[in-house]
Amino acid sequence: MADVVKWWSRLAAVLTGTVMALVIPAHAWAASNGVAEIAVEAARRRSRGLGFGVFGLLCCVGVIALVVLAIVLISRNRKRR
Template identity: 50%
Template sequence: MSSLNRWWARLAAALTAAVAAVLVPAAAWAATNETVLEAARRRPRSGGFGLFAGLCCLIVVAIVVIGLLVVVRGRNRRR
């Protein structure tokens, strides 16, 4: 059973790294791209999409936190 836990921890760490590898450069690109910034200024604010975007962000943050917890707990059990 411990080998299954190790593989689960490795999978969680790999998925966390993949999400971070995609989101961090995308956020940096969007912060410096004038086209994106101009579109954000012109776009009218709507409540529905903002709620969806916030929920999506919370889900991504939860996945990253859970992945980190799995990796940290795996390291603590080995000691």
């Protein structure tokens, strides 16, 4: 059980660090440049086509697959020691 807690805490630290390093500065930049108003307008005028929805879905599945692959490779590498 201690291994699971250790693994979970490391994953939480990585995710928190990623959010702090990428999302928060990008949000601050967008808020200071007036990009937020443009994004709201674009969302309101968005077409009902499948273009971005399918692309977004494929991108999300790809990222999830990469994360799962990295976890599997790391766990297999630890078992060999």
